[in-house]
Amino acid sequence: MNRYTTIVIIFIVLFFITKGNAQEEKPVKVVLITLDGLRWQELYTGADSLLIENKAYVHDITSLKSDFWRSEAKDRREALMPFFWKNVTKIGQLHGNRNVGSKVDLTNTMWFSYPGYNEILTGVADDKNITSNSKVNNPNKTVLEIINNHPEYKGKVAAFGSWDVFPYIINEDRSGVPVNAGFEVLKGKGLSSREVFLNLLQDQVPSPWSSVRFDAFTHHYALEHMKKNHPELVYIAYGETDDFAHDGNYEAYLKAAHNTDNLIKELWEFTQQDYFYKDNTVFIISTDHGRGTDPLDTWKSHGKNIKNAGQVWLVAFGKGINVLGEVSNNEQLFSNQIAATVAKILGIEYPIEKAGKPIDVIVLPEK
Ligand SMILES: [Zn+2]
Numbered sequence: 301m302n303r304y305t306t307i308v309i310i311f312i313v314l315f316f317i318t319k320g321n322a323q324e325e326k327p328v329k330v331v332l333i334t335l336d337g338l339r340w341q342e343l344y345t346g347a348d349s350l351l352i353e354n355k356a357y358v359h360d361i362t363s364l365k366s367d368f369w370r371s372e373a374k375d376r377r378e379a380l381m382p383f384f385w386k387n388v389t390k391i392g393q394l395h396g397n398r399n400v401g402s403k404v405d406l407t408n409t410m411w412f413s414y415p416g417y418n419e420i421l422t423g424v425a426d427d428k429n430i431t432s433n434s435k436v437n438n439p440n441k442t443v444l445e446i447i448n449n450h451p452e453y454k455g456k457v458a459a460f461g462s463w464d465v466f467p468y469i470i471n472e473d474r475s476g477v478p479v480n481a482g483f484e485v486l487k488g489k490g491l492s493s494r495e496v497f498l499n500l501l502q503d504q505v506p507s508p509w510s511s512v513r514f515d516a517f518t519h520h521y522a523l524e525h526m527k528k529n530h531p532e533l534v535y536i537a538y539g540e541t542d543d544f545a546h547d548g549n550y551e552a553y554l555k556a557a558h559n560t561d562n563l564i565k566e567l568w569e570f571t572q573q574d575y576f577y578k579d580n581t582v583f584i585i586s587t588d589h590g591r592g593t594d595p596l597d598t599w600k601s602h603g604k605n606i607k608n609a610g611q612v613w614l615v616a617f618g619k620g621i622n623v624l625g626e627v628s629n630n631e632q633l634f635s636n637q638i639a640a641t642v643a644k645i646l647g648i649e650y651p652i653e654k655a656g657k658p659i660d661v662i663v664l665p666e667k
Pocket of ligand 1 (some may be wrong): 337412413542543546602
């Protein structure tokens, strides 16, 4: 072998080594999810003993107790949200169980939906401008908008919500992020047969609420979009838990939490058998606000006059996330850190100076 051949071989070997590494370092994808107004109390301790037996809030106590009542909190939460407690504990981190010292709080002082979503998505509480749930375009840029307008991610972001205010929160017009929310029918060429059927069903299954659709629609529109378009960052905002709670229907609130747990399981399982997402996707899940506990009937409500409704929770799992399970160290996280955390996972330094900083325990490399 002469010197020339040796050099050529070295170059070929180097080329394949570099190529191999480049493939391994494909950017991580992020699925950001919110469950509207699901209390940390139910996530961490399952069904509430005072509410599940209360005739004012539960129609069929016997049947609901057989589904979700267990004497130990650990068993109750697993009955309520089996994917979180059987699977997520083995692949990620669950923050916000105040009974064991982990706290997650809103920094906005409004404690209702638009301010909560604005804080999660932009990284900055804006108590001056975001003071109602009105359909007003958000003056602030969300992480979805910032990522969507980054040269590497142009057109690779999408959002789906059950509540019809999301196109305004995300400022669909300005951000260019496609948002399917409320009772919006999916339009466009090349709809899959499932999407056509979803459009039909959405029209034929009346929602109990005027501004929120059932989460199954939001979920399957999102899932079909992920299969077809493979967004690098997708936001899915489930809504049923909050609306059933406002209705004072604890039975439906628990069933909605249980159902959403299963929808998230389905999403995760999809990503783990899809070539684009498999072993390279992080899920971040949180809520826009808490609800009351005392007096008892404040569980239905939230807002600044409801004690402790600013207490929330945060869950992360997937590629590169340290497996900590239920976090029981004393810690204090804030919802305004979520936007910068999402950006950091996607490899982008979040450019909004006032935003909360990325959450170290989530973004530091796996140990
Ligand atoms: Zn609400």
